[in-house]
Amino acid sequence: MICKKVTIKNPTGLHLRPAGILCNEAMKYQSLITFDYDGGTANAKSVLSVLGACVKCGDEIELVCEGTDEEEALESLIKAIDSGLGE
Numbered sequence: 001m002i003c004k005k006v007t008i009k010n011p012t013g014l015h016l017r018p019a020g021i022l023c024n025e026a027m028k029y030q031s032l033i034t035f036d037y038d039g040g041t042a043n044a045k046s047v048l049s050v051l052g053a054c055v056k057c058g059d060e061i062e063l064v065c066e067g068t069d070e071e072e073a074l075e076s077l078i079k080a081i082d083s084g085l086g087e
Contacts, residue, residue, distance in 0.1 A: 003065070008061065014085075020047055025077055030068055033065050044063070
């Protein structure tokens, strides 16, 4: 299991479009991918779970990847978040 904290840079946070992009990226990997935010945990492969976390711009989340391709998954998700998730 590996984890890393990242800050959401999207001006509108993780609303539907960026949440979908994050989920699509997470689904490319076999690893269990979640993120911790504000005392809760969200499944990064579920759009409803990501939306339910209500992550806003400037919020910090901790990505957690566990599985055979965890390092590759974490690196890819951080790159996607840093690039703005399509925005």
